[in-house]
Amino acid sequence: MDNISDAISVIAQSADTLFILLGAIMVLAMHAGFAFLEVGTVRHKNQVNALVKILADFSFSAVAYFFIGYQIAYGNNFFASAEVLVANNGYELVKFFFLLTFAAAIPAIVSGGIAERGSFTPFLVASMLIVAFVYPTFEGLIWNGNAGFQDWLHATFGAQFHDFAGSIxxxxxxxxxxxxAIYLLGARQGRKPGIAFAPSNIPFLALGSWILIVGWFGFNVMSAQTLxxxxxxxxxxxxxAMVGGTIIAFIVGRNDPGFIHNGPLAGLVAVCAGSDLMHPIGAFIVGGGAGGLFVVIYTRLQRSKKIxxxxxxxPLHGICGLWGGIAAGIFGQTSFGGLGGVSFMSQVIGSIAGVVFALVGGFIVYSLVNKxxxxxxxxxxxxxxxxxxxxxxxxTSNDK
Structure with a gap:
């Protein structure tokens, strides 16, 4: 019986390792989506830079997260022999790989906002600092219970801040x-409020969106981290949530292909936090709300001189992520068909904490690097x- 029990345990460990490895690979593929979404949106003279930034950011982020960030978030490091590291089929190593793909999404998101006028090397340095220190500090606060923040929310409001797959x-x-970063950089040369530069390549933009959509099911489903x-x-x-975001962006955006292909991404951003709690109808509403939010806010941003x-x-990640964090406290409730176990106040406070943490950390890092x-x-x-x-x-070969 002991041999059978041991064999079952080994199989279970192997299955969990394979499960999270597949998730890591799917989220890694999403970075190609980030790249092509940016390539299709920026002007032709900035397409190579868009591709290079995503791969370079990922690589430098991997170093920062491996040596510093992962230890800050979870208290584990890899300064041990390979014999020790392969315990439990190397599950901890693969877990690092999976969570790294999340951490490296931060610079990939920033890349799209500062495109066409951001310096290359300074932003690489800033990305390393953020992935090494800023992001993992908040990650550990929420996903590992560091510093007692989650315990305080639970004691005060009856539930911890729930963010299953990272809306916040x-x-x-x-x-x-x-x-x-966008605020510190200011607007691009030649950009006039109310007049946007047209995307350079709609098929590439659409390809990037589809790659992200497919990979997102690894991002969300495999956030369970065990089979x-x-x-x-x-x-x-x-x-x-994805189809809800698409439909509302299609309607509100009046057939604009940029809005239609960003709508599903807005819905997926918003549903991350409560995707394990909501009823599918609630998820549809949350995704639809995110699709509408993205179109309305992005349209208004086009009139801004500074932003x-x-x-x-x-709007896609920041505003829709904020909406998703709060929405989990609404549509996760049993009264709205959800599974319950969430507190609206905890969701509001946790979501606002993420915004404040990002703003303060961002201004510190980008201001220091800029100096x-x-x-x-x-x-x-x-x-x-x-x-x-x-x-x-x-x-292309015709570019000079």
Whole structure:
């Protein structure tokens, strides 16, 4: 009997390791989605830079999270022999891989907001600092119970802040961090309020959206981190939020292809927090609300002289993430068909805490880096485009 029990335990450990590994691979693939969404949105002279930034950001973020960030968030490090690290089929290693793909999404989100005028190396340094210190501090606060914040919420309001797959921890943080960078950089040269630069390539934009949509089911469903914890409810809620965001963005955005392909992403951002609690109808409403929010706020941003958010990452991730964190405290309630176990006040406080943490952390990091080396390209480099100015090559052989 002991041999059978041991064999079952090994199989279960192996299954969990494979489960979270597949999730890590799916979320890793989402970074290609971030890349092509940006490539399709920016002007032709900045397409190479968009592709390079996403891969470089991911790589430098991996180093920062491996050596510093993961230990801050979870208290674990990898300064041990390989024999120790492969315990339980290397589950802790694969868990790191999975959570790294979340952490690296932060610079990828910021990249879309500061596109076409952000310096390359200074933003790489800033991304490393954020993934090493800012993001994991808040991540550990929420997902690992660090510093007693969650215990305080539970004691005061009857439930902890619930963010199953990162509406606030990942997307809200990324969106509001991007807001600080966007504000500090100012608008692009030649941009006039009310007149947006047209996307350079709608098929690439659509490809990026579809890659993100597919990968998001790994992002949400596999946030359970074990095979036993997997829930079909998360998958269907993600689906319903995605289509809800698409439909409302389609209606409110009046057939605009940029809005239609960002609508499903807005819905998926919003549903992350409560995807394991809501009824599918509630998820549809939450996703639809996010799709509408994105279109309305991004449209108004186009009239701003100071806030020039190229891909609309602040409304998409920041505002829709905030809505999702709070909405989990509404549609997660049993009175709205949810599974319960959430507190509206805890959701409000936890969501606002994420916004404040991102704003303060972002202003500190970006201001410090900017003092050492300018976060913005020179006027000449911005004029000729980041592709030629930074990488000395254009997207096609005809570029000079």
């Amino acid at each position: 921890v990942v997307h809200g943080m990324g969106g509001w961090l991007a807001f600080t 036993n914890g997997m829930s079909g409810l998360v998958a269907v809620n993600s689906l319903m 020039d958010d190229v891909l609309g990452v602040w 050492v080396s300018s976060l913005r390209l020179s006027q000449e480099d911005e004029y000729i485009g980041a592709d030629l100015a930074i990488h000395k090559i254009g997207a």
